[in-house]
Amino acid sequence: KAGVTQTPRYLIKTRGQQVTLSCSPISGHRSVSWYQQTPGQGLQFLFEYFSETQRNKGNFPGRFSGRQFSNSRSEMNVSTLELGDSALYLCASSVEGRVETQYFGPGTRLLVL
Amino acid sequence: GESVGLHLPTLSVQEGDNSIINCAYSNSASDYFIWYKQESGKGPQFIIDIRSNMDKRQGQRVTVLLNKTVKHLSLQIAATQPGDSAVYFCAEVSSNTGKLIFGQGTTLQVKP
Numbered sequence: 361k362a363g364v365t366q367t368p369r370y371l372i373k374t375r376g377q378q379v380t381l382s383c384s385p386i387s388g389h390r391s392v393s394w395y396q397q398t399p400g401q402g403l404q405f406l407f408e409y410f411s412e413t414q415r416n417k418g419n420f421p422g423r424f425s426g427r428q429f430s431n432s433r434s435e436m437n438v439s440t441l442e443l444g445d446s447a448l449y450l451c452a453s454s455v456e457g458r459v460e461t462q463y464f465g466p467g468t469r470l471l472v473l
Numbered sequence: 474g475e476s477v478g479l480h481l482p483t484l485s486v487q488e489g490d491n492s493i494i495n496c497a498y499s500n501s502a503s504d505y506f507i508w509y510k511q512e513s514g515k516g517p518q519f520i521i522d523i524r525s526n527m528d529k530r531q532g533q534r535v536t537v538l539l540n541k542t543v544k545h546l547s548l549q550i551a552a553t554q555p556g557d558s559a560v561y562f563c564a565e566v567s568s569n570t571g572k573l574i575f576g577q578g579t580t581l582q583v584k585p
Binding site: 450462 | 517519572578
């Protein structure tokens with residue numbers, strides 16, 4: 361069974377631009393969670409989607425948004441990029457959203473210049 | 474706010490030795506903890522978990538110890554191998570929200 365895939369793997373943007381990241385969960389997994397990983401703040405939860413609905417949300421500004429499609433694929437969008445948004449964005453999927461059974465993708469590394 | 478922290482940012486051990494990675498957590502209401510391993514260029518990988526009604530759990534070459542009195546969690550790796558070199562994170566599952574709260578991570582370096 362294929363793992364969680366994320367595209368693109370690397371991305372360079374400039375301040376003020378917006379970016380969309382994509383996550384394809386493991387087949388049969390209906391929950392997708394997104395995390396931001398930075399050297400300073402570590403791993404922080406962004407949001408979780410389950411059956412196309414946002415079910416949980418972390419403490420991030422409204423510039424960070426996401427959505428989930430009927431095939432469980434998910435996208436996250438960051439608008440008006442800031443330098444501090446440079447990070448590794450990780451996606452994790454699970455069958456029903458239980459964190460103990462979630463699998464992480466390799467991440468998308470975003471660099472904002 | 475809630476936080477889970479690790480004591481040491483880097484741990485260097487000799488191949489074959491046992492490794493102990495420590496973690497302190499602040500939310501005494503948390504009832505579930507997970508250890509993750511993250512290798513370079515990869516996402517975190519589940520290693521082992523433990524519920525708050527246990528004080529020890531063993532896996533293959535790994536043992537997690539939970540001391541609720543002092544809110545301390547540790548991961549013990551037996552006979553550490555070069556393939557164990559990675560960043561290790563402890564994470565707490567918030568009993569209020571079900572969200573994962575990660576610690577800062579400890580880099581384990583295994584010397585041949």
